Amino acid sequence: MRTTLRNARRTAGFSQGRLAAKVGVTQQALSKHERATSAPGHFSTIRQYEKALNVPAEHLFPDIFNS
Numbered sequence: 311m312r313t314t315l316r317n318a319r320r321t322a323g324f325s326q327g328r329l330a331a332k333v334g335v336t337q338q339a340l341s342k343h344e345r346a347t348s349a350p351g352h353f354s355t356i357r358q359y360e361k362a363l364n365v366p367a368e369h370l371f372p373d374i375f376n377s
Contacts, residue, residue, distance in 0.1 A: 315370045316344040318363040333358040349374055 319329050330340040335355060342348035343359075349371065350356050356374070360367045368375040 314344070315359065315363075318365045318370060319344070322363050324362070329359075329362060332362050346373060 319326070322329075324332070326337050326340050326344075330337045333340070333355060335343075335350070339348070339350075343350060350359070356367045356371060359365075359370055363370065
């Protein structure tokens with residue numbers, strides 16, 4: 311099963327609001343990232359997700375890294 315941002319967040323025990331605050335995005339932006347309707351605008355944001363969730367960015371955002 312592919313690791314998605316939503317699955318990784320839930321596994322790590324974060325609410326959307328808590329992870330959004332930790333990463334430095336709005337909860338609405340995080341929701342869009344989870345649904346893949348919008349990609350993070352900065353690579354540093356992707357790295358913040360990676361660091362907070364302890365999951366490689368390639369697994370969190372496969373559409374960006376495996377294009």
